Amino acid sequence: MMSYLNLPLLHVFHLVAERGSFQAAASELGLPRSSVSKKIRQLEEFVGQPLLQRSTRQLQLTDVGRNLLTGTGELATVLANLHGLVDDMQATPRGKVKISASILMGQVFLVPLLGRLRRIYPEIELELSLEDKTVDLLAEKVDIAIRIGQLPDSSLIARKIGEKRWGWFASPQYLAERGTPESPQDLARHHCLVFGSHSFWPFESSDGRTEILEVTPAIKTDNSRALVDIACAGLGIIMIDPQFIVRECNAGLLAPLLTDWRHPEHSPVNLVCVGERTRAAQAVWQFLLNEFPSLAGEKG
Template sequence: MSYMNLPLLHVFHRVVEHGSFQAAANELNLPRSSVSKKVRQLEMFVGQPLLHRSTRQLHLTDVGRNLLLGTGDLRAVLSNLHGIMDETQDVPKGRVKISASILMGQCFLVPLLKQLRQTYPEIMIELSLDDQMVDLLEQNVDIAIRIGQLPDSSLIARRIGEKCWGWFAAESYLSERGEPVSPQELAQHDCLVFGNATSTFNFWPFQDVSGQTESIEVTPAIQTDNSRVLVDMACDGLGIVMVDPWFVRKECQSGQLRPVLTHWQHPDRSPIHLVCVGERTKASQAVWQFLLEHWAQ
């Protein structure tokens, strides 16, 4: 069996151990549909069903049982492979793939790349910036920055910060359209909204000084699935945007944007984690430690 099937075998082993697709998905921090798809891909490769599926239980077929026994302790195999690779390295070297959202990567990762490369010149960094949810296992991601609560899983995670939100617009837009003095007035304004194939963030929550919270549904003047484009459009005076203040601090310092509706705050906060999947190479361990040490400062 090709080494390219190791990720599929890893998922298959987790499903069998847990006895359910959902439990395996929780451990691997993957959607249930992705776990099911990987098992189907492995079945297509083998050419026969590996599992009997029912509404309550999963049962191994004879072929599935033979495959499970034949591949043995896959975690130990993967660990040994990483160990063999690391033993050949005097210094950390090789490829390390890092995944993050576009603005997160731009604000947190890109400024560190020069120092990271100077520290570890033998490590090749593959930076994957995408505002869509990425399957870490399928995309061969070594390290990722993730926003929000993480499910109980085999992921190694360290909290590195907290995400919050505010509302911003360009002076040119406010000069032409006026500045809203209450969340309700957003109905008369152009709102720039993040949205993708699965969700649209057009309900903007506001909390006043007394702690009362109200969610306002805004009608998008423009919607995009790219957070960098969202900020650029706001700088061009196309409307009001809801975004993390940290992500637009340079635009605010330069006068391209300024905060609006400052008597209200967004009631939600989301943790930011640095995560990795399972075993790590010497190179990915070095990058992981470098990032943690920097963000701990």
């Protein structure tokens, strides 16, 4: 029985037989002629009989060689197709790459990059999964994710691409109707819009004094995009990363509040993946690292 260890030798044998010379097969394989000759000798040693009759002018198959060539024809085709497939995959990144991020992170930072990414790698099929929850990369078959905060799972490969901060914002319409809070304590008289369970809002004054207030949600949602839209509609005050609402602030839909205070915390934003990456995933990984402007010089 032909051992799987001899399959590469069988592929070389088929090329030599079909091309009619060691040199022609060597040129096609990109190997020295001596290497091709050595591989044929190794296959003959395994079979225990000569497969080719060599002369200065031509090669002839022995009966054993002819039988081997005929009996392994379909296998040789598979090997040839496999070599072509591997070469093709190595030359051009292709295949599916799944990227996971929170809704606002994806809309604000990833979506604007997709056009250029597709132009550079047209053979890569992108799947963008935007959810405001932490997903299991292995279970969800995610190739690359953007995660906010410290990563408890040490098996993840991570590169820092930025930092998440927070501020407080409301629409001019809301402030005209309800007034502008001058201190954190004033929020007790205002409508606060809360994302998920984040109803504890911390504040740090200019002299370093920190206090944490539990706000009563007027509206609570687990969708970050909806939270911004509700605030833009004039329904209350939100605590959010200013990077996510640059467009709304520039358009006059939202305005900053409590600017004499700041949020005392900030969290790293990481590009993460699990283990080895396919060639396509590696291409997307490197593209995203290069495109995020706050990468701070760390590549990987």
